[in-house]
Amino acid sequence: MILNGDIKKDELSGNMLKKYQQKKKILNLLYKHETLSGPIISKRIGVSLPTAISLLNELTDLKYIEQRGTGESRGGRKPTLFGLSNNSIFIIACEIERYRAKIIIYNSNNQAVTPLVKFETSIDDDQLVDKIHQHAKHLIKDNKIDEKRILGVGITMPGLIDEVQGMNFTIKNKAYQNVKKRLEDKFGKLVYVNNDARMQAYGEYIFGAAKGHKNAIVVTWSYGVGLGIIIDGKLYNGASGFAGELSHIQLVEDGNLCICGKRGCLETVASAYVLVREAKIGIKENRISQLTGQFTNHPEDLKPEDVISAARAGDEFSIHLLHQVGLALGKGLSVTLQLLNPDIIVLGGPISAANQFVLTSIQQSLNKYCLEQIYSNTKIVVSEIWEQSGLLGVTAMLYQKLFSDLHS
Numbered sequence: 306m307i308l309n310g311d312i313k314k315d316e317l318s319g320n321m322l323k324k325y326q327q328k329k330k331i332l333n334l335l336y337k338h339e340t341l342s343g344p345i346i347s348k349r350i351g352v353s354l355p356t357a358i359s360l361l362n363e364l365t366d367l368k369y370i371e372q373r374g375t376g377e378s379r380g381g382r383k384p385t386l387f388g389l390s391n392n393s394i395f396i397i398a399c400e401i402e403r404y405r406a407k408i409i410i411y412n413s414n415n416q417a418v419t420p421l422v423k424f425e426t427s428i429d430d431d432q433l434v435d436k437i438h439q440h441a442k443h444l445i446k447d448n449k450i451d452e453k454r455i456l457g458v459g460i461t462m463p464g465l466i467d468e469v470q471g472m473n474f475t476i477k478n479k480a481y482q483n484v485k486k487r488l489e490d491k492f493g494k495l496v497y498v499n500n501d502a503r504m505q506a507y508g509e510y511i512f513g514a515a516k517g518h519k520n521a522i523v524v525t526w527s528y529g530v531g532l533g534i535i536i537d538g539k540l541y542n543g544a545s546g547f548a549g550e551l552s553h554i555q556l557v558e559d560g561n562l563c564i565c566g567k568r569g570c571l572e573t574v575a576s577a578y579v580l581v582r583e584a585k586i587g588i589k590e591n592r593i594s595q596l597t598g599q600f601t602n603h604p605e606d607l608k609p610e611d612v613i614s615a616a617r618a619g620d621e622f623s624i625h626l627l628h629q630v631g632l633a634l635g636k637g638l639s640v641t642l643q644l645l646n647p648d649i650i651v652l653g654g655p656i657s658a659a660n661q662f663v664l665t666s667i668q669q670s671l672n673k674y675c676l677e678q679i680y681s682n683t684k685i686v687v688s689e690i691w692e693q694s695g696l697l698g699v700t701a702m703l704y705q706k707l708f709s710d711l712h713s
Contacts, residue, residue, distance in 0.1 A: 327352060327360055333708035335370060335389050336413060342376045342384035361387055369393040389413040395455045396703050397441050397492075398696040400501060401428055401462035403528040408440050409693075410450065411700045415512070419444045421693070428462050429477050434487045441492075456707055457495040458488055459699035461504040463529060467546045471498040497703045501525060501695050502549050505653055506533020507540050508698030513690045514651045522638075522647045523688075524551070525695075526654035528577045530634065534645065552576070556637055575633035577609040577656055583626050584612050594622035613659045624662055631663035635670025642675050642683060649684045653691030660687055 330350045334341055341349075347357035364370045371390045375383035391412050399408040406426045410419040422444060426436050437460075445452055462484070464475030471485020481487065488496040506515070506523035515521040519538040525531035532551035534541040541548050552572040553565050560569025573579065585604045588597045595615045600607045615623035638650065656663060664685060671680040688694060 324360065327356075328364055329708055331357075331360060331364060332369065332389065332413075333705070335387060336704055336708055339414070340373045340376075340386045340388040342386055344384055346387070391416065391418075392451075393454065394704075394707070395450060396700045397444075397455060397458045398700045398703075399437050399441075399458070399460050400504075400695045400699075401426065401433070401460065402501070403427065403463065406437070407696070408437065408444065409696055410441075410444055410448070410455070411697075413704060415697060415700065417693075418450065419448045428464055428473060428475065429481075431478070431481070433481075434484075434491050437488065438491045455494065457497065457703045458492050459504075459696075459703040460484060460488065460496065460498045461501045461695040461699045462498070463501050463531070465547045465550075466498060466500045468497070468499045468542060469546070471496060473498065495703070495707065497699065497706060499699060499702065500531070500533075500546075500549065502531025502533045502551075503540060503542065504533070504698035504702070505531070505691065505695040506535060506549075506651075506698070507702060508690070508694035508696070509533075509651050509653070509688060510535050510540070510698075511701050512697050513694055514686050514688050515649060518647075518649045520645070520647045521649045521651060522641060522645060523651040523653060523694075524634070524638070524657075525691075526575075526577070526634065526652055526656040530571050530576055530637070531654075532641065535647075536645070551637060551641065554637060554640065556633065571633065571637040575630045575637060577654075579633075580609050580612055580626055580630050580656065581607055583629070584623070587622055587626075592622050595620045596623060609655045610658070613656075613662070616659060616662050627656075627659050627662040628666045630656065631659075631666025632670050634663070635667035636674055638667065639671050639674035639680070642671065642679050646679055647683060649686065651686055651688050653688040653694060657687045657691060 327350055331346055334349055343358050343361060344354055347354045368390055370387050373386040373388040376386050391414055394413040396411050398411055399406055404427060405423055407421055407423045409417055409421045412418050422440055424436060424440055426433055464473040466473050472482050473484050474482060476482045484498045485496045502525045505525050509515040509523045515523060521535040523533040530552040532549035534549055553570045555569045556571045556574055557569035561573040562568055563570035563573050584596055584607055587594060588600055588604050591597060612623045612626055616627055
């Protein structure tokens, strides 16, 4: 990250390196607090006010920050407020799902500066890196963004991911498992990779329904069942970085085969895949349902959203299917609640949009399988930002790494 014109960190020494680190501290403060005055910044970074003003002026000249009016006076002149410029630093954020991906660019105020673009791919797509790069290039060009101002690429994806190395061990081809290196070679920028459920949890904790809750679990309810965990205000990754694999706890003895190779996993009874599969079986059996009328001739087009839409229209078969996956998820969550005792559960993902058709079922299972003293104090809500919570989460994590002294 360059904060001194064309001079890079490894070319700095002595006072210049010290100024470089002070500038990064200022950027980090402004990212966390949006606007701050010169006097407050000088105290936070431990320098005199004239030194702080000099650093702020240099960052303003480099267009990293801008003045944001004045603050309240404490007896003298009103202090000038500073904030990060909307056009100073950008992050490319991309979320890989089971069958598709979505990509967007955010500025340092966490505002989207491009439309959200979706494209077909998967973690095992040999062309994954090329597709991400291609769509990023289009976003940059179409929205007239200065590519030099893009300082990082954040990737959130399913799988067993080591966030330090940027490895996804779930990718079948071992040559493609080092996602971080492949993308850094392609983009020439800092890349951060983490599990989709964990980044969605982080996004909810910073921006969404889990904000202000120090102990929270966030469920990504889609073709898998991902779990992100916030403990004592911190994202929990686990010893190997693999925490939160709720999808693969065994719920049914000798149940259906899961994509992980084991049988009876929660994913085999509570996921979007199950919802669609059971709906297709009902259509094939000519069940009385709106779905049968709509999809008899093209069942392959059926999506979870169609089942939810039919349930909202009063379709009894669709309501029953949602009830069943809700009961199954609730049983799985009862284990999680009794282990972690969170104060809130945030549901995201396409099935969460079913809202009351699944919330009641989940609560029924919790009533049955969980201790009353635990579940009665746990709030269950549906995320309002789940479609972008993972993108926002990985963006916030990447900005923190950019502004820290450990990543430059």
